Amino acid sequence: MKPTIAGILGGVIILCGCATLWFSLSRSPGPxxxxLVDVAGTNAVTDQVGRALRTVFSYDPTQMDRTSxxxxxxxxxxxxxxxNTDFxxxxKHAAETKQVLTTAVRSIGVTDLGxxxxxxxxxxxxxxxQGDKHESAAAQLLINAEKVGETWKISGIRFL
Incomplete structure (x- = not known):
């Protein structure tokens, strides 16, 4: 029995199809x-969380309800x-002392992004x-964020 061109091509096509299926199924799903690889996603979460932190950790005693x-x-x-518990x-402290708090985000690093x-x-x-008294302090925070719709919201805050 002599192989024909059509038979050989059919065998090659079947072999290529099996190889394609094998490599498709065995491929890792990605990180x-x-x-480190999703620049747009990293920029979105850093921008939104940065703005959120400035909102949460800045207040003026005359606008506390708006801040809340x-x-x-x-x-x-x-x-x-x-x-809500800490606020x-x-x-109360801001009303008594007339203290204004302003928070600036200096640097954000995304350690994990899903x-x-x-x-x-x-x-x-x-x-x-507070009156003529000015003080500054630096802090490090570990923030957990969750995506709700298209918006990143802070779900956990830990001072380091």
Whole structure:
């Protein structure tokens, strides 16, 4: 029995199809942490979390209610509960002392980025003004963020 050209081509096509299927199924799904390779995703989470931190950690005693409402829009889960508990004490202190707090984000590094969650290391400067008294302090934060719709919200805050 002599192989024909059509038979040989059919065998090659079947062999190529099997190889394609094998390589498609055995391919790794990609990295779970895309912080270093997803530039657009990393920029989106750093921009939104940076703005959220400035909102949450800055206040003027004459606008505390507005600050509280704005914070509710950028926080979720445990971070919202923590903020609501701590904010009452901060509100009372600010009203008594007339202290203004301004927070500036100096640097953000995304340590872990997934489709709907992220972890960030954040360096902030906090400036307090109370009458003629000016003070500043630096802090490091470990932030957990969750994507809600198209918006990144802070879900956890830990001071380091």
């Amino acid at each position: 779970a942490n895309t912080a 409402v704005a914070a509710q829009e950028v926080l979720t889960g445990a971070a919202m509960q923590q903020y 009452e004490a901060a509100k 489709p709907n969650s992220a972890r960030l290391l954040v360096f902030i400067d906090r400036q307090t003004v």
